[in-house]
Amino acid sequence: MPLYEHVFLARQDLSQAQVDALAANITEIVEQGGGKVSKTETWGLKSLAYKIDRNRKAHFVLLNLECPGPVVAELERQNRINEDVIRWLTVSVDKHEEGPSAQMRKNERDRKRRERDGERI
Secondary structure (H helix, E strand, C coil), X not given: CCEEEEEEEXXXXXXXXXXXXXXXXXXXXXXXXXXXXXXXXXXXXXXXXXXXXXXXXXXXXXXXXXXXXXXXXHHHHHHHXXXXXXXXXXXXXXXXXCCCCHHHHHHHHHHHHHHHHHHHC
16 A cells, blocks of 8 residues: 655644644544554644644644545545634655654754753753
């Protein structure tokens, strides 16, 4: 079965519980289509490079999918309908990355750097 990485951006005024519900909804769509979600990562609320629909920030979520193509088409159709999702990108990959994504590794590295710099001051 083909492998995909699906990243979506949710509106900034949503709570974390609502963002998790959006991810659960995507997981449900994929599983109903005979696929599976192997990993879900919430990257948090991040600043955007430019405003999108009056939003300066967005909640970023990554999902690793293993599903047929028509499921991806349905998933993207649902994203177009949902007003809480402001952008999304689905990319076909040869294999899923093991462990945390590059974004999560960067967050961890930045957190450690802030802790280290705080001890120096």
